[in-house]
Amino acid sequence: MRDAMRWTRRRVILAVSSIAAVFVGIGVALPMAAQAAEGCEVDYAVQHQWPGGFTANVSVTNLGDPVNDWELAWTFPSGQQITQAWNAAITSSGGDVTAADAGYNARIATDATVSFGFNGSWSGANAEPAEFTLNGVVCNGGTGQPTDPTTTPPPTGGANAMETVAAMQPGWNLGNSLDSVGADETAWGNPRITQELIQNVAAQGFNSIRIPVTWDNHQGGAPDYAIDPAYLDRVEEVVDWALAEDLYVLINIHHDSWIWAADMQSNHDVVLDRYNTIWTTVAERFRDHSDKLLFESINEPQFNNVDDATANSLLDELNTSFHQIVRDSGGNNATRVLVLPTLHTNADQVYLDALAGTIASLDDPNLAATIHYYG
Template identity: 50%
Template sequence: MRLGAIAAAAVTALTAGLIGAASASAAPEGCEVEYQVTGQWSGGFNANVEVTNLGDPVKNWDLEWTWADGQRVTHMWNAKDKSKAAAAKATGQGHSSTLATGGTTSFGFAGSWSGANTDPAEFRLNGRLCDGTVSDPSQPMTAVEQVAAMQPGWNVGNTLDAFGGDTGGETAWGNPLITEELLQTIKAEGYNSIRLPVAWDYEHTGPGPDYTISSERMERVAQVVDWAIANDLQVLVNIHDQMFTKELPDDPENVLAKFNSMWGQIAERFKDYPSELSFESINEPQFPTDTANQDAHTATLNVNFYETVRATGGNNADRLLVLPTWVTNSEQPHLDALKATIDELDDEMIAATVHFYGFYPFGVNVAGVTTYDEATQQDLVNTFQRTNDTFVDNGVPVIVGEWGVLGYDYTRGAVPNSPQYGELLKFFQATAHQAVEEQLTLMLWDAGSYLNRHTLEWRDPLLKAYMDSGFTTLSGTASFDSIYLEKAGTIADESLTLNRNGLDFEGLWQGDTALAEGADYTVSGDTLTLTAAALTRLAGDRAYGTNTTIEARFSDGLPWAIHIITYDQAQLSDVSATMDGEPWSGWEPCDASCFAIPTEFNGDQIATMEAKYADGTNAGPHSWTAFKELWATYRPDYEAGTISLTPDFFNEVRDGEPVTLTFHFWGGGTIDYTITESGTTVTGTSA
């Protein structure tokens, strides 16, 4: 039987280390599929599938179908099997992953059946139904198509949204001016859109009743938008200021007058711009004086934004408009409230937006959540699934306008474990992968932590590779990225659990040299065991720290690094010091404001820290947990040999009462240390 598809308006692909580009302009696309059962027996069958591309070339194709009778794929050849139960999915591999115009590829599979073996009713190539027709590129893109073409996106964070500071304006928060070269770099790195957060208020907007936005600010934003569109990037412009809109519950007349005036001016300036420009109502709306009605206040802003922009006419009559939930929260009540607003507006060119920074305890290393554990994984799956169920499945596209982890900040220097590096890689790749599964478009929040704006180079190319690859592949990993060997101890066999993620494990390598299965390692089920002999060789002279790094390789995706580390138990010294008592913002480095514990780390690193009083109750901030937040309350400095406790920690410690700190180390041990605050003097003693 033959079926066809208008192929997806945008395809996210990973080729030559870059995510494939997708233009905001539609291109002719379509396909057809021939499906044939080639053999059938009791409980099983074989089938062949042939895919022909009728439109523009498609990179990294995938084909999806479902069975009404519960059949399952049991084995697939000439394509990668990405099936999940009755939802079957095949993706191209190697040279067959690209389909030229008129190109054909085929694959086969074995399946199981029970009761009936009805052919699939439809196939979808890269998300679009097959019917043998070809799309008309002259037709405007739908909201769903346009949002899909934005994948992936990048925030120019802490730049046009910056204000104050000694320098003022765009550079006030440490980033350089936006240049066309920056946007060209972003495009070359595989991004298809930028989110441009803009502070229009403060020194840029005059007093009421006109609230005139300065021409300098308006034209600077226009310059950046022009550069982006000229370099084939879609642009999402918002009002990033929340300060004046927080007053909406107490002063609705003046807040709405200002909000509507600002959006009226912005919309009028850009009303003739092409569809590659879209508008977002406001960033993270919040109303601290009336939390009971926060969804209603959010709806008020969204509706006023919508009506103001549409009323300006021109291309704003059908421009894509993006509406946030309250504080861009993705809990179900807030999703439902925004869905009700969108239903009432009854406009097909609307998208929803939420933000995602992961499971909070994981993202900031608090409450003892130090790994990408089951709770963290489930939080990701649940968040994206309910967002899909509420909006995407009902025809409303979703932009995750900001994503990342809260604890990842390049200004912290070489402070690992916020979260732990290997667990961070898992999170970033899984987030991209889950977004594709749930058809959500991601826009990375980057305030300078990922791309160094001064050098236009990625600060961590491996992390970038994990983000990129998640859009097409979920790599194999292991339960941890390190094996710690105690320097004073006898080396024994060490085991890790493989997370195959549907891939085949293909062995261990040290550089270009393959380790020998049997002599160097064994695999039993998902348990990978390195032998004592191999670890002894890999540890070499057993100097403190990382002795070598090996790779676990799988049939697809990125290799998983495993670091062989030698350590001894850390040593914390007694110390007494006077805190300087100066005001401290929490963003500042730890100097005389902090209490520094001299520490010999001896190759080990801290996983987390507990703080308790003598009666067993929790001490310090986040009193609901004994495990304190990394960086906010304690800061290890492995180069300087200190663990610093911050003023924020001492602000919530009872004066004169000893506090027992328990430091948990990745090497597996714990160390107790007692601190006592007495006025401005703090005394620390080892157990």
């Protein structure tokens, strides 16, 4: 199936016509009673602006006691209106706005930061708000009293993944090009990707771009399964164009999932060797690239002629091998955010539970989970 995706809201979500993919950063959330923040600071940034519209990101750092169930309030000085938001629930009356947590990001530990973003409209001026309050406390960069570090330890891991996933919204999917099945990226009717296309995506306010890649026709045979250097160069060229526009970028193993990886049960060693060779090659090529580049282990994993328990076991093997290859390659790959799918990237609880088991066993704070939603 050809993906046609655009990343928009709902936690961390991709959406366009037929498919949406939800990314969730993996972290530690500890239940506790709601408290009033003693101090906070806010970074409000208009990331993109065009006639009549803009995209903004808001980062809230808690300087006081840990809080759970937060609300950030402000007043737009120029009558701006929010039209779409992600990672927060927005209510407004005139210029007065309240952004509440989305549930999964309700806790802000001491010195931790939570981020959300929105698209808005403006007319005449787009001045920044003068003041923000977190749970009724003015965010002026100070605190009412010091926090006791023995009773409020900093969060354990996951902050980078959570912040990265939040900052990627909204995003856009470059489908039917490098992921096309055929001789080259024009096989499914799209023209060759140009730098101008990537610049246009960034100019329209997107913060990330997913670049799915199918490797099948560009990989040699046994025993080396070598990737065509010219094709790898082309993938890197497109990635570099996107990074140059300050976009987050995600690349993956795409339609290979059904072309050859689906036969893993009956052709285990060949599939694993091909898969490992791709990630070994990709990890080496991109090991020193910006940490705004993410790797997704495989798109919509599926396996022929097996039950779900066996399929989940095979996926666990692929995800675990992917993780070890990338982390062992060093450079920025040692901490790069890695994206792991459920079986079929399905959101049913049984598949979520299986992936949660893999994630727990990897014990790595810089992981994100992905599911797909067709609607």
